Amino acid sequence: xxxxxxxxxxxxxxxxxxxxxxxxxxxxxxxxxxxxxxxxxxxxxxxxxxxxxxxxxxxxxxxxxxxxxxxxxxxxxxxxxxxxxxxxxxxxxxxxxxxxxxxxxxxxxxxxxxxxxxxxxxxxxxxxxxxxxxxxxxxxxxxxxxxxxxxxxxxxxxxxxxxxxxxxxxxxxxxxxxxxxxxxxxxxxxxxxxxxxxxxxxxxxx
Ligand code: CDP
Numbered sequence: 048x049x050x051x052x053x054x055x056x057x058x059x060x061x062x063x064x065x066x067x068x069x070x071x072x073x074x075x076x077x078x079x080x081x082x083x084x085x086x087x088x089x090x091x092x093x094x095x096x097x098x099x100x101x102x103x104x105x106x107x108x109x110x111x112x113x114x115x116x117x118x119x120x121x122x123x124x125x126x127x128x129x130x131x132x133x134x135x136x137x138x139x140x141x142x143x144x145x146x147x148x149x150x151x152x153x154x155x156x157x158x159x160x161x162x163x164x165x166x167x168x169x170x171x172x173x174x175x176x177x178x179x180x181x182x183x184x185x186x187x188x189x190x191x192x193x194x195x196x197x198x199x200x201x202x203x204x205x206x207x208x209x210x211x212x213x214x215x216x217x218x219x220x221x222x223x224x225x226x227x228x229x230x231x232x233x234x235x236x237x238x239x240x241x242x243x244x245x246x247x248x249x250x251x252x253x
Contacts, residue, residue, distance in 0.1 A: 048073065048154030049169070050249055051162035054176035055222060056125065056210050057183035057190075059233045059241050063176055064158035066242040067249055071156075076148045078159035078166070079128065081109065081141050083119040086127030088112050102131045106140035117194060122187075122206050129210045132160075133217040142166065160214055163225035172252040174245055175224035178234040180207050 050073065052064040061077055068075035088105045089096055105112070118124065131137050138161075145166045149155045157166065163173035178186075184204035191198050214222040224230055229248045233241040 048171050048253065049149045049167050050154070050156040050172040050174070051167050051170035051225070051228075052156060052158040052174050052176060052245075053160055053162050053164070053222070053224070053228070054158075054174075055160075055183065055214065056207050057187040058176045058178045059186070059238065060158040060176045062238055063174070063231075063241055063245045064156045067245055068156040070246055071154060071249070073154035073156050074148065074151045076145065076155065076157045078141075078145055078157055078162065080119055081106075081144070082128035082132045082137075083124050084109055084112065084114055085131045085137060085141075086129075087114055087118055087124050089131060090124065090127050096127055096130050099134045099136060102134050103136040103140060106131075106137045109141070109144075120190075120194065121196070122191065122198065122203065125210065126206060129213045133213060133219070135219045138165075138219055160222045161220035163228050164223060165220045168225070172249045173225045173228040174248060175228040175230045176241070176245070177230065177232050180204060180211065182234045183207055 050067055052060050054060045064075055085102055085106050089102055094101050145157060149157055149167050163170055181204065184200060184207050188198065188200050188203045231244050
């Protein structure tokens, strides 16, 4: 059983995917962390963030790098992740790992941008989680402030809009709902309401 959870930045994919995995007793993979790790290593290396060769080499050897979880969650690393994510060779290097993860028994929930369209087009359940850019920016702002970051709403909103733009318009695996995805707009929902809606949609599609 594979559940694909896709959607733009800070729409609530992670919260929903974790809750679904817990509800059904499945494994969970946040695929964004893979791209974030490539972005982080590239930033640490002081190299050119657009260097496809270096980014691909990092993606191919991702297991060899150590990182701290909090380092991955910054907006700078999110932006770097979305830049390296537009490099076809980087995406290709991360594909096998994601597909093997998805095959685990009794099931797996993967969240990202292209799970229902590219990584697992045969997923049994596909959800596309979305929300307005303003709502997403205020959720991300709260998250960042909780971790002690000094950021403004405007800066976070601008970052989210830029990332949306890049993720939707890249040529490989652009951010788009799969044709057979159930779209859930969480703009007016609490986290609990969004989780219930996702569990309902996944239960009826299973
Ligand atoms: O947490 P948030 O939604 O802000 O971002 P994320 O899921 O950690 O993903 C960071 C970046 O990685 C995104 O902006 C995408 O460009 C890229 N990504 C992707 O291209 N494909 C995926 N399956 C997951 C993430």
